[in-house]
Amino acid sequence: MTNNGKKVSPRRIAPGVYGLLTLVVWAMGPFGPIVVNAQIGPSVRQVVVATAPDWNTHRATLQCFQRPSAKAPWQAVLPESVPVLLGRNGLAWGRGVFNVPQNGVAMKVERDGRAPAGVFQLGLLFGYAGTAPKGSLWPYHQVGKWDAYVDDPQNPNYNRHVVIDPRNVPPWFEKQRMRLGDSAYKWMLEIRHNQNPVAPGYGSAIFFHVRRGPDKPSAGCTTMAVENLERILRWLDPRAFPHYVLLPRADYQALRGAWGLP
Numbered sequence: 001m002t003n004n005g006k007k008v009s010p011r012r013i014a015p016g017v018y019g020l021l022t023l024v025v026w027a028m029g030p031f032g033p034i035v036v037n038a039q040i041g042p043s044v045r046q047v048v049v050a051t052a053p054d055w056n057t058h059r060a061t062l063q064c065f066q067r068p069s070a071k072a073p074w075q076a077v078l079p080e081s082v083p084v085l086l087g088r089n090g091l092a093w094g095r096g097v098f099n100v101p102q103n104g105v106a107m108k109v110e111r112d113g114r115a116p117a118g119v120f121q122l123g124l125l126f127g128y129a130g131t132a133p134k135g136s137l138w139p140y141h142q143v144g145k146w147d148a149y150v151d152d153p154q155n156p157n158y159n160r161h162v163v164i165d166p167r168n169v170p171p172w173f174e175k176q177r178m179r180l181g182d183s184a185y186k187w188m189l190e191i192r193h194n195q196n197p198v199a200p201g202y203g204s205a206i207f208f209h210v211r212r213g214p215d216k217p218s219a220g221c222t223t224m225a226v227e228n229l230e231r232i233l234r235w236l237d238p239r240a241f242p243h244y245v246l247l248p249r250a251d252y253q254a255l256r257g258a259w260g261l262p
Helices: 226-235 249-259
Strands: 024-029 032-037 046-052 059-066 082-085 091-093 115-127 140-142 147-149 161-163 187-191 207-210 222-224 243-248
Touching (some): 046 249, 059 222, 059 226, 091 243, 187 226, 207 226, 222 226, 243 249
Parallel strands (some): 046 243, 091 115, 115 140, 207 222
Antiparallel strands (some): 024 032, 046 059, 115 243, 147 161
16 A cells, blocks of 8 residues: 555554534524534545535536635635536435434435435545556555455445455455456545444445546446546645535535535
8 A cells, every 4th residue: 555655554544533523503404494513623624525406416516625724714726616426316315424414315325326415534545556646645555456345235344445365265255346447446535434333234335436427427426537536636635634525505505504614
């Protein structure tokens, strides 16, 4: 595993609480008033935000924001928002670093074809190349022959990246191996949905990765053109504790102030 060309520990990024701010307020959502808890704390100085027209679309637009300190206003980074694609069936509430509003929308489950909505930390960057994109500071793991990312809820490694011992290959490995040679997985940045703790059956293997076509949805990941993904990877700074926010536009506006969003 390398970080900007340097070796780093092969263990996974440990879950962290980056100065989470708990603020219970009433917000007006699409289904009436809801209680929400802010989750963008003062240590978070980078946020990737994607908003969709509604809960059932596979299209969204994405912008990046940054701030020099918790007291400074958020500033947009990209010259203009970029198009991204979501799950083929739209969105459902995910399991991240936020309290799920009770607005009648279901939780994401395995193989529902929906992208997890909410606020999420970011995990490892995976890829086929020997190093991350030039200029990237993000922790990177080169995918090899024995890497797997498990999407079987019955497997004890569900929703985890594991490296298999080639001297003892389990029978499930072939179906769970991380695909090699697929251009859509040139870069895969882990979106930490359903990881702290893992709940079997509530969705797995959620990433930012390269889109397969201008309007071809994913199974639940957020995908985009390779040049946009690489631009974001070069911008992300681990020291800024970046988070990912994905919401329908109406819900984003309803929760924006309470959650401390840009």
